[in-house]
Structure formats: C-alpha cells, structure tokens
Amino acid sequence: xxxxxxxxxxxxxxxxxxxxxxxxxxxxxxxxxxxxxxxxxxxxxxxxxxxxxxxxxxxxxxxxxxxxxxxxxxxxxxxxxxxxxxxxxxxxxxxxxxxxxxxxxxxxxxxxxxxxxxxxxxxxxxxxxxxxxxxxxxxxxxxxxxxxxxxxxxxxxxxxxxxxxxxxxxxxxxxxxxxxxxxxxxxxxxxxxxxxxxxxxxxxxxxxxxxxxxxxxxxxxxxxxxxxxxxxxxxxxxxxxxxxxx
Amino acid sequence: xxxxxxxxxxxxxxxxxxxxxxxxxxxxxxxxxxxxxxxxxxxxxxxxxxxxxxxxxxxxxxxxxxxxxxxxxxxxxxxxxxxxxxxxxxxxxxxxxxxxxxxxxxxxxxxxxxxxxxxxxxxxxxxxxxxxxxxxxxxxxxxxxxxxxxxxxxxxxxxxxxxxxxxxxxxxxxxxxxxxxxxxxxxxxxxxxxxxxxxxxxxxxxxxxxxxxxxxxxxxxxxxxxxxxxxxxxxxxxxxxxxxxx
Numbered sequence: 001x002x003x004x005x006x007x008x009x010x011x012x013x014x015x016x017x018x019x020x021x022x023x024x025x026x027x028x029x030x031x032x033x034x035x036x037x038x039x040x041x042x043x044x045x046x047x048x049x050x051x052x053x054x055x056x057x058x059x060x061x062x063x064x065x066x067x068x069x070x071x072x073x074x075x076x077x078x079x080x081x082x083x084x085x086x087x088x089x090x091x092x093x094x095x096x097x098x099x100x101x102x103x104x105x106x107x108x109x110x111x112x113x114x115x116x117x118x119x120x121x122x123x124x125x126x127x128x129x130x131x132x133x134x135x136x137x138x139x140x141x142x143x144x145x146x147x148x149x150x151x152x153x154x155x156x157x158x159x160x161x162x163x164x165x166x167x168x169x170x171x172x173x174x175x176x177x178x179x180x181x182x183x184x185x186x187x188x189x190x191x192x193x194x195x196x197x198x199x200x201x202x203x204x205x206x207x208x209x210x211x212x213x214x215x216x217x218x219x220x221x222x223x224x225x226x227x228x229x230x231x232x233x234x235x236x237x238x239x240x241x242x243x244x245x246x
Numbered sequence: 247x248x249x250x251x252x253x254x255x256x257x258x259x260x261x262x263x264x265x266x267x268x269x270x271x272x273x274x275x276x277x278x279x280x281x282x283x284x285x286x287x288x289x290x291x292x293x294x295x296x297x298x299x300x301x302x303x304x305x306x307x308x309x310x311x312x313x314x315x316x317x318x319x320x321x322x323x324x325x326x327x328x329x330x331x332x333x334x335x336x337x338x339x340x341x342x343x344x345x346x347x348x349x350x351x352x353x354x355x356x357x358x359x360x361x362x363x364x365x366x367x368x369x370x371x372x373x374x375x376x377x378x379x380x381x382x383x384x385x386x387x388x389x390x391x392x393x394x395x396x397x398x399x400x401x402x403x404x405x406x407x408x409x410x411x412x413x414x415x416x417x418x419x420x421x422x423x424x425x426x427x428x429x430x431x432x433x434x435x436x437x438x439x440x441x442x443x444x445x446x447x448x449x450x451x452x453x454x455x456x457x458x459x460x461x462x463x464x465x466x467x468x469x470x471x472x473x474x475x476x477x478x479x480x481x482x483x484x485x486x487x488x489x490x491x492x
Contacts, residue, residue, distance in 0.1 A: 005320050
C-alpha cells in the first residue's frame with residue numbers, strides 16, 4: 001500500500017495498519033485458509049505509535065501473530081507491504097480457474113459500502129460505511145465454510161466486475177451477470193458500487209443446486225466459453241476500466 | 247529496499263531484483279534454513295523487463311520458486327519488499343540470543359568487498375568487489391552446515407561490528423574482539439570494512455573446541471556479561487554509528 005495511492009495522505013496510521021493486515025487476511029479468506037501469521041514492512045514516520053496500536057487491534061481481533069518483517073526509513077511517499085501466511089486442512093483450495101459452465105455466480109454482503117465510507121464528509125463517523133472503508137473485515141469464517149463447496153472464489157478487492165472478469169478469464173468461461181440482482185449499498189449508483197474496490201466480499205461460483213453455508217446473492221450464471229468473458233445486461237465501460245487497476 | 251536509500255537511483259533493475267531476493271535468502275542462511283519460496287512486492291516503472299530478468303536469474307540460481315506477491319504503481323521513490331519462507335529439519339534454529347561466555351566468535355569470508363564494489367569507478371566491471379556489491383551470494387549451504395553446531399548466528403547485513411553487537415546484546419554477554427584478526431578486503435580501512443554492510447557473511451559463536459564445517463576466521467571471545475556488550479582493541483566511534491542503522 002502506497003501513501004497517496006491506496007491510502008489517503010492524512011489517513012490515521014492505525015487505520016492503515018488495520019487495512020494492511022485485513023486485506024491480506026482477505027486473500028487467505030478467499031482460499032478458505034486459516035491465518036498462520038503475517039510479516040510486514042513498515043515505513044517509519046509520523047504516527048508510528050498509532051500504527052502499532054492499529055496493528056495490535058487487527059492482530060488480536062483475528063488472533064494472528066506477527067511473525068517478522070522489517071522497518072525502513074525512506075524519503076517521499078511512504079509504503080507498506082504485508083505477507084500473510086495461511087494453511088488449509090483440505091486438498092482442493094479454490095482457484096480462480098475452477099468456474100464451470102452451468103455454475104451459479106454468487107457474491108456475499110453488500111458492494112459499494114467502502115466507497116460511500118470514503119466519501120463521507122464526517123471522518124470517523126463510526127457508520128457502517130465508515131467502518132467498511134477504514135476497518136474492512138476479512139471474511140475468514142465465511143471463506144472456510146465456502147471453500148469446500150465452491151468451484152472458484154476470489155475476494156472483491158478491485159471491484160465486483162473486474163474480479164468476476166478475472167475468474168471468468170482464468171476459467172475460460174463466460175459470466176452472464178444480471179445487474180438487477182447486484183447487492184449494492186447505493187441503488188442509484190449501481191455501476192460505481194460494482195466497479196469500486198475495497199469491499200472484501202467473496203465472489204464465487206458453485207453448482208446451482210449446492211446448499212450454501214453462508215448468505216450470498218446469486219448474480220448470474222456461468223456459460224460459454226464464447227467471445228466475451230463477462231456479459232452484463234447493461235452498458236458498461238471498457239473492460240480495462242471495470243475496476244481499479246493498480 | 248527503497249530507491250535512493252538501499253539502491254542507487256540508477257541501479258540496473260536486474261541487480262535490484264537479485265539483491266532483493268538474495269538478502270532475504272541470506273536471512274534464511276543465518277538460520278540454517280532451506281528456502282521454500284519467496285513473495286515480493288514490486289513497484290512498476292522503467293526497466294521492469296530487466297527486473298524480471300534479474301529475478302529469474304536469482305530464483306533459478308538458488309532453485310527457489312516465486313510463490314506470489316503484488317505489483318503496485320506509485321509516485322516518487324520506488325520500493326520493493328520481499329518475504330522469503332524457509333524450513334529447517336533440525337529443532338534448534340540458531341538465535342541471536344544463544345552466545346555463551348567462553349564461546350569463540352567467528353566470521354566467514356571477507357568484509358568490505360561490497361563497499362569497495364560500490365565505490366568502483368567503472369560500473370559492472372565484473373570484479374570480485376563489483377559482484378559482491380551487485381550480486382551478493384546468500385551463504386545457504388554454509389548456514390545449513392553451521393546451524394547445528396553454533397550457539398548464535400546472524401548474517402552481516404549492517405556491518406560486522408553492529409551485527410556482532412546485536413548478538414552480544416541479545417545474549418546478555420560481552421564480545422571481546424581482536425581487530426588484528428578481522429578479515430577485511432582493504433587493510434588500510436579496517437574500520438570502514440567492519441562498519442559497512444551488504445557483505446552477507448555469517449557471524450557466529452561456537453564452543454572453541456568445536457570443529458567448523460566451513461572456513462571461518464576467529465575474531466574474538468565471548469566473555470562477561472559486564473558493562474559493555476562489545477569491546478574492541480581500538481578506538482571505535484559511538485556504538486550508534488557502528489553500522490548502517492535504517
């Protein structure tokens with residue numbers, strides 16, 4: 001994460017630490033993995049005490065040890081890096097490439113909440129949107145419950161459409177999505193909600209008759225493969241602009 | 247590693263990639279660990295093809311897989327981060343804190359070579375010093391051979407004196423070092439050679455009657471503890487300036 005790119009220059013360092021760890025745990029969640037620990041690189045600078053506070057909060061909240069890492073002192077924009085290590089106790093870890101024609105496409109939770117939180121005029125309001133932006137929650141339990149029954153899974157870090165597109169492309173299939181079913185935080189701005197990242201919900205495919213162990217909304221069907229990896233029943237901008245490419 | 251801090255702004259990106267991975271493998275070497283793989287964060291920018299070339303060279307040279315990571319695009323100074331994962335097949339991994347009074351203190355190889363390489367007028371001369379600076383070699387085999395017989399071990403990344411000081415401090419003992427025995431690349435500049443980092447040799451302590459499985463120079467004895475963690479038979483600057491603190 002880079003200051004000015006992934007976090008605001010005036011972000012509370014405690015929130016930076018939380019997000020740094022949480023988004024990496026979210027990647028473990030998408031593989032149904034249990035965290036073993038994290039390692040992180042921290043750019044020293046103003047607010048280091050707050051960074052450590054946020055770090056302690058997120059680590060104790062998810063009962064994850066800090067295994068190691070490094071501190072550096074640089075010039076210019078600060079940067080943070082985190083590696084999360086996890087393990088699974090089942091053989092088939094969900095890949096991006098496992099979606100099969102006939103699968104149903106699902107997504108958990110609500111999309112666009114982090115976007116609304118970032119745009120809130122009042123900082124640190126403690127609203128659901130504010131917390132979604134500042135303190136994203138990796139869906140570790142949900143990922144573990146889903147992993148054995150899904151065919152493909154990712155966390156939504158770069159926007160639903162872009163991440164769905166990536167699964168479809170890796171699986172060499174087509175996703176036919178029905179925008180009326182998208183679970184969005186702001187129905188007036190569907191497209192913004194599904195092209196904005198930072199929600200850390202789980203998008204996955206499974207056989208349509210599979211019972212789901214967690215709440216999720218069905219948003220489409222896997223077909224194809226044909227000429228497009230992603231098909232949505234409304235005008236969408238160029239695929240390259242589907243989400244936040246970085 | 248940060249551009250302008252740990253690597254020159256005009257460094258060949260292939261050398262940056264090599265060093266990024268090699269210095270992390272060197273940390274595994276100091277624990278006697280075999281590499282399982284690396285994960286890295288790369289700041290995209292000019293010379294990315296060269297970066298990938300250097301990455302392939304170092305990974306194939308040490309037969310280490312790239313397990314994952316991330317790419318980011320920022321502004322200002324670029325930064326790179328690497329996590330190396332290793333495993334050992336013995337129980338007692340050498341710690342910093344294991345040095346015991348009566349131990350002999352040893353260091354492998356020659357110190358200051360990377361410093362001379364960085365100062366060479368001709369870039370990429372291919373000399374031993376140039377390669378020590380641009381293409382440091384993690385002592386994986388040496389570390390594995392030494393790990394079962396040492397009481398404490400570190401790689402020399404921040405200068406012999408600073409890293410020896412750290413072992414002594416963590417072990418709550420005193421290191422009595424004899425500067426006449428320091429294996430330095432430039433005898434005219436002993437202090438520079440033992441306070442400059444980037445050599446990635448191994449400094450360790452072991453019982454003095456232990457047979458060593460690799461070539462190493464004895465540079466002193468563990469005593470104390472007394473008032474000082476490090477004692478050298480010559481004037482040395484303030485301990486805080488013993489090496490490159492970053």
